[in-house]
Amino acid sequence: MAGVILRIDAVSKSFLKRRILKNVSLSVEEGEILGLIGSSGSGKTTLLKSITGFYRPEAGDVRFRHFGLLKRKGAEKDPFVSVFSENSFAKTIFGFASQTPSFYENLTVRENMLYFGSLFGLKHKELESNTDILLTLMGLKSHQDNLAGKLSGGMQRRLDIACALIHDPAILILDEPTSDLDPTLRNHIWSLVKKINRRGTTVILASHHLSEVETFCSRIAIIKDGSVIDVDTPSKLKAKYAETQEISIQAYPGNYQSILARLKKKCGDIDTMDISSEGLVISSSDTKNVLHEVLHVLEKLDEELVDINVSKPGLDELFTQLNREDRGDAA
Amino acid sequence: MRFTSIIKKNFKLLLRSKSSAFILLAGPILIILIVGLFFNGKSAYDLSLGYCAPVPNDLTRSFISSLEKNGFVVYDFNNESSCTDKIKQGVIHTCILFPQDFKVSNDQSTELRFIVDYSRVNLVYKVIDAVSEIIEFETREVSYSLTNTLISRIDSTLSGLEKQEELEERISGLEVDISKDFDSLKSGVDSIDFSTGSVSLRSLRSKLGNSQDSLDDLIVKYGEFSEYSYEMLDELEGYLDSNKSDEIRAELDLMSQEVASLQNASLDDLNASLQELSDADERLTGLFERLQENERLADSVKKIVSRTEEHLSSFRDSLSSLSKGTSGMRERLEEIDITRAESIVSPVNTKIEPLMSESSNFQFAFPFLVILLVMFASLMISSTLIIFERSSRAVFRNFMTPIDRKMFISAHFLTVLLIVLLQSLLILLISYLAMKFALFSSILSVVAVIFVASVFFIALGLMIGFVFASQEGAMMASLVLGSTFLFISNLVVPLESISQGLAGIIRFNPFIIFSEFLRKALLFNLPLSDAVLELSILLLIALVILVPALLGRNVFHDAKRYWVKRKGKRPENKLRGNADKDWLDDL
Numbered sequence: 001m002a003g004v005i006l007r008i009d010a011v012s013k014s015f016l017k018r019r020i021l022k023n024v025s026l027s028v029e030e031g032e033i034l035g036l037i038g039s040s041g042s043g044k045t046t047l048l049k050s051i052t053g054f055y056r057p058e059a060g061d062v063r064f065r066h067f068g069l070l071k072r073k074g075a076e077k078d079p080f081v082s083v084f085s086e087n088s089f090a091k092t093i094f095g096f097a098s099q100t101p102s103f104y105e106n107l108t109v110r111e112n113m114l115y116f117g118s119l120f121g122l123k124h125k126e127l128e129s130n131t132d133i134l135l136t137l138m139g140l141k142s143h144q145d146n147l148a149g150k151l152s153g154g155m156q157r158r159l160d161i162a163c164a165l166i167h168d169p170a171i172l173i174l175d176e177p178t179s180d181l182d183p184t185l186r187n188h189i190w191s192l193v194k195k196i197n198r199r200g201t202t203v204i205l206a207s208h209h210l211s212e213v214e215t216f217c218s219r220i221a222i223i224k225d226g227s228v229i230d231v232d233t234p235s236k237l238k239a240k241y242a243e244t245q246e247i248s249i250q251a252y253p254g255n256y257q258s259i260l261a262r263l264k265k266k267c268g269d270i271d272t273m274d275i276s277s278e279g280l281v282i283s284s285s286d287t288k289n290v291l292h293e294v295l296h297v298l299e300k301l302d303e304e305l306v307d308i309n310v311s312k313p314g315l316d317e318l319f320t321q322l323n324r325e326d327r328g329d330a331a
Numbered sequence: 332m333r334f335t336s337i338i339k340k341n342f343k344l345l346l347r348s349k350s351s352a353f354i355l356l357a358g359p360i361l362i363i364l365i366v367g368l369f370f371n372g373k374s375a376y377d378l379s380l381g382y383c384a385p386v387p388n389d390l391t392r393s394f395i396s397s398l399e400k401n402g403f404v405v406y407d408f409n410n411e412s413s414c415t416d417k418i419k420q421g422v423i424h425t426c427i428l429f430p431q432d433f434k435v436s437n438d439q440s441t442e443l444r445f446i447v448d449y450s451r452v453n454l455v456y457k458v459i460d461a462v463s464e465i466i467e468f469e470t471r472e473v474s475y476s477l478t479n480t481l482i483s484r485i486d487s488t489l490s491g492l493e494k495q496e497e498l499e500e501r502i503s504g505l506e507v508d509i510s511k512d513f514d515s516l517k518s519g520v521d522s523i524d525f526s527t528g529s530v531s532l533r534s535l536r537s538k539l540g541n542s543q544d545s546l547d548d549l550i551v552k553y554g555e556f557s558e559y560s561y562e563m564l565d566e567l568e569g570y571l572d573s574n575k576s577d578e579i580r581a582e583l584d585l586m587s588q589e590v591a592s593l594q595n596a597s598l599d600d601l602n603a604s605l606q607e608l609s610d611a612d613e614r615l616t617g618l619f620e621r622l623q624e625n626e627r628l629a630d631s632v633k634k635i636v637s638r639t640e641e642h643l644s645s646f647r648d649s650l651s652s653l654s655k656g657t658s659g660m661r662e663r664l665e666e667i668d669i670t671r672a673e674s675i676v677s678p679v680n681t682k683i684e685p686l687m688s689e690s691s692n693f694q695f696a697f698p699f700l701v702i703l704l705v706m707f708a709s710l711m712i713s714s715t716l717i718i719f720e721r722s723s724r725a726v727f728r729n730f731m732t733p734i735d736r737k738m739f740i741s742a743h744f745l746t747v748l749l750i751v752l753l754q755s756l757l758i759l760l761i762s763y764l765a766m767k768f769a770l771f772s773s774i775l776s777v778v779a780v781i782f783v784a785s786v787f788f789i790a791l792g793l794m795i796g797f798v799f800a801s802q803e804g805a806m807m808a809s810l811v812l813g814s815t816f817l818f819i820s821n822l823v824v825p826l827e828s829i830s831q832g833l834a835g836i837i838r839f840n841p842f843i844i845f846s847e848f849l850r851k852a853l854l855f856n857l858p859l860s861d862a863v864l865e866l867s868i869l870l871l872i873a874l875v876i877l878v879p880a881l882l883g884r885n886v887f888h889d890a891k892r893y894w895v896k897r898k899g900k901r902p903e904n905k906l907r908g909n910a911d912k913d914w915l916d917d918l
Contacts, residue, residue, distance in 0.1 A: 095731075104725045107343060116732060118336035147347075
């Protein structure tokens with residue numbers, strides 16, 4: 001890592017008396033892919049938009065390293081400047097692709113890129129060059145003359161990222177880049193993110209697809225109720241939070257309610273039990289005992305065991321677990 | 332580069348969106364074509380009329396045919412109710428009810444009844460005017476015919492009076508002759524002298540009597556003389572020779588004899604004269620008596636002449652009065668200067684002199700249409716562009732570019748200004764080529780008015796775009812604002828027909844101001860110097876409207892912020908679409 005590129009210092013932001021961000025502090029290393037995870041409404045998007053200066057927080061500051069590019073008196077003394085005081089310059093540092101692709105649907109792919117590039121003051125030659133490179137990188141070259149609104153969801157997402165990258169920003173911020181996309185497209189987007197990152201662009205992203213975040217991000221920040229509760233590498237986070245195992249059971253005829261009721265009476269070591277579309281999911285730290293009881297109950301209820309799987313939780317499960325804890329706390 | 336990129340992008344977006352492209356390109360041409368079709372031609376109205384004539388006659392038919400000749404579609408109805416029903420249904424615009432006995436007479440005034448639908452306020456007075464004009468024309472024709480008859484009667488009376496006057500002159504001449512004759516007669520009668528004067532036979536008789544007496548005295552004296560002579564002779568006989576005495580005696584005897592015979596003769600003559608005198612006296616007496624009789628007759632004649640003279644004088648007076656009356660009557664009739672039936676029926680002929688050569692209504696309505704187009708295009712495109720931008724998916728990406736808000740607003744403003752000016756140019760070109768408008772004589776004024784109007788309405792449109800969050804709301808607001816300006820303008824209701832107080836306020840309607848300037852510029856070559864002050868004020872107002880937008884935040888946004896701060900909640904605004912897009916206001 002080449003050092004910190006962005007510092008978020010005790011940022012708080014409220015909307016209509018509702019506090020969305022509570023004293024959030026975070027540092028982003030240059031060249032890393034930082035993933036933000038958290039439940040809906042936890043403040044991920046607000047944090048990302050505060051980073052870009054789109055939202056001005058009531059408290060705290062977001063400072064970025066200007067690499068000596070800021071031609072301002074005294075700038076050389078402080079390598080970090082505030083996003084809010086240097087908003088115009090900050091916009092040249094950041095590239096942002098939001099949850100919803102942001103471009104003109106009635107302009108072609110190329111026109112969109114040229115337009116947004118021109119707004120960054122790129123010279124014509126540089127603009128054309130950047131456009132061509134990004135079109136190729138994003139796999140949109142053959143679609144460059146198509147209207148953006150006519151593109152498929154995946155291509156629109158790629159175009160959005162391309163538009164965010166047209167001025168070659170130091171930091172690329174992606175808000176839910178793979179939401180609503182099929183797995184193939186998601187993989188494509190992630191591979192692009194990796195490619196972009198490899199070019200030296202720092203990436204900050206928020207996603208619900210935690211397994212992907214786990215796979216692709218260098219570090220993950222867990223946000224809960226507007227606060228960053230932890231920031232670390234995925235493996236460290238898993239080690240820190242994954243104390244339970246998950247048992248997934250599929251039975252026939254599959255009267256899971258009865259199974260659940262029986263298990264609740266018999267087992268005291270079960271942390272959580274849920275009926276999902278795939279069957280019964282039990283989370284417990286005493287896996288051996290629980291498995292025994294499960295088999296016993298199934299026999300008693302004339303249920304035929306179709307499938308059983310015991311696994312350590314991934315980031316998804318970890319995230320769910322954190323949310324459950326949260327709900328339990330609340331209750 | 333950045334500025335032109337935004338403008339280029341705006342044009343591309345507007346042209347690629349079907350609805351906005353329609354507004355941009357087809358809109359103005361279509362509006363002008365449609366309105367041109369509406370207003371083209373010199374007749375502004377195509378009216379349908381119904382009539383109900385219980386007993387049609389020539390007069391009725393002449394009215395109806397006159398209406399038909401003037402382009403009205405005329406329907407015949409059997410009764411009033413069916414005619415009025417058709418008005419209610421909107422099939423006809425007015426119903427003319429002819430009276431039972433529709434004719435011109437002294438007994439009654441002929442009344443035509445019109446039934447009109449006052450609920451059609453925009454048309455009713457035009458219908459009344461149009462129909463009344465034709466009916467009045469036809470009425471004038473009838474009146475003209477009646478007046479013609481009256482005039483010809485007066486003419487014949489005048490010629491009759493002239494003959495009468497000639498006759499009076501002749502009678503007057505006769506009367507003068509008669510008067511003269513009477514005067515001669517009178518003087519003749521007066522000159523007859525019935526007096527006997529000095530003719531008196533009595534003195535003659537007395538003189539004759541005196542002569543007789545003298546003669547008798549002479550005879551006596553002669554006898555005495557003779558006796559004396561004889562005595563003397565006798566006495567002288569002694570003294571005279573006897574012969575001599577005898578001779579003297581003889582002489583005396585002879586003389587006595589001659590005197591005796593003379594005496595006798597004189598006495599006879601005297602007696603004859605006396606006799607004649609006596610006869611003459613008798614005749615003279617008779618003559619006197621007749622003269623006296625004649626004198627009495629002459630007196631009677633005089634009295635008759637005098638009476639006749641009085642009658643003649645009275646006749647003369649009457650004749651004079653008659654003559655005066657006749658001549659007065661003639662003079663009065665001749666004093667009537669206007670003897671042409673046309674002049675009596677229409678003493679004052681109105682002739683509408685247009686300020687310029689007569690042309691189609693479209694040419695007169697054209698300035699209003701241009702400003703109408705500028706107004707709606709400016710309001711709608713500018714507000715639409717702002718909403719379009721704000722509701723666009725690219726709003727966030729635009730925010731993420733280092734472009735100042737002022738540049739965006741300025742670019743939007745310039746985009747709309749270019750579009751509106753291009754549209755106006757297109758329409759002016761069409762008008763120049765198709766309608767031969769003398770554009771170049773007042774091109775500076777025309778361009779200035781259109782430019783300021785565009786700036787003004789674009790500023791208003793931008794404000795609408797800032798205030799309203801949804802396209803529907805902005806469109807509605809633009810239409811309502813534009814329609815309000817249009818409705819309270821000269822184009823719909825003449826300002827002169829509005830109350831003075833309200834008209835004073837309405838005169839500040841920018842649509843009216845711009846339309847009037849353009850009308851004066853296009854039709855009367857208004858010099859730019861005459862409009863500089865007003866246009867500058869309007870331009871200033873437009874810039875004042877633009878300031879909040881260009882400064883970065885609009886007043887409504889700040890008001891909302893203030894409200895939120897004070898009350899701690901969002902003010903209710905049903906017009907705003909997405910309640911969560913609070914950050915959109917920042918753009």
